[in-house]
Amino acid sequence: MSSISSITTAHAPQHDMIDLLVIGGGVNGCGIARDAAGRGASVMLVEQDDLAGHTSSASTKLIHGGLRYLEYYEFRLVREALIERDRLLKIAPHIIWPMRFVLPHSKLLRPAWLLRLGLFIYDHLAPNMTLPRTRAVRLQQSSVGAGLKPEYTKGFIYSDGWVQDSRLVALNAMDAASLGADINTRTRLIGATRQATYWEATLEDTETGARRTIKARTLVNAAGPWVAKLLHRTLAVSGNKQVRMVKGSHIVVPRQFDGPQAYILQNPDKRIIFAIPYENDYTLIGTTDIPWTQDPGHVEISGEEITYLCDSFNRYFSKSVSPADVKWTYAGVRPLYDDAAANASAVTRDYVLDLNTDGGAPVLSIFGGKITTYRKLAEHALEKLAPVLSAVSSPGWTASRPLPGGDFQSREFDKLLARLRAKAPYLDKKTAWRLARNYGTRAFDIAGRAAADLGQDFGGGLSEREVDYLMDHEWARTAQDVLWRRSKLGLVLDQAQVTRLDAYMTHRRTAPSVSHVA
Template identity: 65%
Template sequence: MATASPPRGEPDAYDLLVVGGGINGTGIARDAAGRGLSVLLAERGDLAGFTSSSSTKLIHGGLRYLEYYEFRLVREALAERERLLRLAPHVIWPLRFVLPHDEGLRPAWLLRLGLFLYDHLARLRTLPGSESVNLRRSPVGRPLQDRLTKGFLYSDCWVEDSRLVVLNAMDATRHGAEVLTRTGVVSARREGDLWVAHLRDERTGGERTVRARAVVNAAGPWVSKTLGGTLGVNSRAAVRLIKGSHIVVPKLFEGDQAYILQQPDKRIIFAIPYEHDFTLIGTTDVPYEGEPGPVTISPEETDYLCSCINRSFATKIGPADVVWSYSGVRPLYDDAAANASAVTRDYVLDVEDAGGRLPVLSVFGGKITTYRRLAEHALEKLAPYFPHLKPAWTGEGILPGGDMKDADFDTFLADLRRRRPFLPEELARRLARAYGTRVDDLLGSATSLADLGEAFDGGLTAAEVDYLRRNEWAVTAEDILWRRSKLGLRTGQESAARLEAYLARRAEAA
């Protein structure tokens, strides 16, 4: 089943062309490059520009999936939770969740059973297990209404989702992959022994033709459109689009804990500490039939999320309290023969080839927690076409910036503050979280804030902007303020305009 090799030494010839720069595309590109394949990834916008930056930002096993008997998926996700916490301790960290028992919804014994299974499906567990809590006596119960008297605590993890995508792209290039952003795949067809693809630079209109032995279609919500249109492949695989929206409001409660709230419609809603001064609330789950992106929250979704909070919290909120919202469209595999609950919870990898050669692998669904295993499974499916593929490796592959001794972020941060005493406490923490051990590449020889150049809102400096342009494919102010960071929450219009002007000057000088 092996396909012919692209001509050695010739430009624009690759083993693998990856379409899409979200978490699945970058994860597969990284895995493949580390196994010895030549890889080109093309993303028509920015990395994590759509679905992968619109998650609830959790690395979790999926407690609610147990209701649908998805034990394999939960076990895999819990194993990945532990692994990713070790491989990227700067952008992933533990979070304790409060699950109030709400009379008339799921009974307490069912919640206790689910948490028991959740604790024990994880073969190796470093996070604290679940426990009961008296909400009237515990500080975690203070933000809640008096009617909620008992509940449970359990552990999962937070992730900076769009930064995780960028770290995978960076590691892919470290292993030899080529990553092109603002580059669309206009068309690709099987010609002779290779795929021939036509690419277009979305900024300049410049065109480029490349060849590849195989194609990975990780186009997210555009996966079906890419398969049938861009790649010209007839397939029975179809996608079901679901829109999920989140709102951000001023901080609703003190403490580092998050809340998972049951709803009468059987759904659950998270309320999570966010960027120190805010609370993140989500997500909705709405069938979607329009163009996948960009999408925005509807008034009905905003009202729904506010009402979910108002059912449980003592502090009431309304649409006027929302300081920011974001929405994303999740592509789910639509199999008419499958149970709808299963369809919404697992990923499907669909391979089409031409007589055992020139495969295209399409990715449907998936969650950020299991992206690394999804990539491994993708390479397993592609292995018959690449007989010299090296073994799996990402299970021990620390992501850029994560090489801290014992994965101990607090010790690393303390050392950074000792070595760079001019950094204010909050700025040092933000930089350590964003860049981990690569923070010294950003700071260079600076011994004062003035050495970091022009200052923008939120502690952003020219030195950080230049680092992001140089290393992380940042082009616009939006890339920096809303995906490489969340400084957009603290950036005024004047500062954002100065940032855009600075980027334009740097681009002209390049």
């Protein structure tokens, strides 16, 4: 396996004026930056925090069509998402993989015929689906029903996908950088002046306070929960489109059931909750839908939400969970397009692209969207910009190009893992699996040498060499970046280990001379 170069400014746009300034380092912003750079445009992306620092690392981590959206007649969105599900499984088989979902039937809620109809539509709404289709199951006669309460006798099993959401963002940013994009984390747009043919934008380093000014022919406002605020206040662009912020919270508990399957659980309030195998030793339960009007940068789960999620799980499973079992929680704000729906759960998950050219250079704002459709959203965004920005007028190309580390077939993952273990026999089974799942073929850049080359062990199989890789290639700057966004090793490291990791990263970041991963 060939090694890759460290993050540098060698690929940064070297023009007095760039084609595209993308504001926001979530999945939509990084997807747009990647697509535009691959079409030959000069691109800069700025993110005020870390990549995937907010909404894009707080999802339920599913690549799915959205079965429940059929109840709201979102057929176009579900069809597009199902098509994208298959595409993403092919271009990122290391971080996205198929998962079977068990839907127990409750006699008190939706009738079985309605579930069967919805699942039939789900299986056939998009052509040439590759995942196994739905089948009915007698829960008490199947291993997938082993942990469920005895009153649940019938159910259905259908297919969707699982994704390491924040890694998806980092890989899109990596590919964008390899194609020439200039990716800047901890950088905030603090103001922009609109001219006839370009924007003059002022950027601020959020760590040092240093400022610089650049010129861009077009702005893409992919600021997520801040999209409307940035458009109307920072850019002083008028418009009537707004975001509807909805808080979604999750809990992580010790593993509650055996097997690789996940569960989709219907609640009396007609919401659904997922219970999903997580990081081998845990179960992820979520999500909630709570209207949110406060600062989207500081979001936490409430005690009521924890109880709600525990109760939702306990309604179906014989082995109950309580708030005392919760090992970790996370919450994020979904910036949905405000379609005036009365119920937060009914707000559309579709996206709206708002192009404004009034009085000068264009700005494209992204309202809504879901992680599954980020790639298609990026294509649509550039199609919308093509008439006003010739640099992005070439055809879309991202449907088949693997993301970094994804240059293998999904069915070949076990072979990839075996090759990694043969190349690095010093790795324990769990660490080898984690490296293969996080990095795919790029895992050999981390663990393809002698054990001594890995440097110190920070705990949980996290080596100095892996940390260096993440700092050099994936914009990681703090222990939190590594432990909760580039991985989920925050679940296993203790506070002393976290402190030691943070000290190492701080020293490496601030030392006069740093050695990079070869």
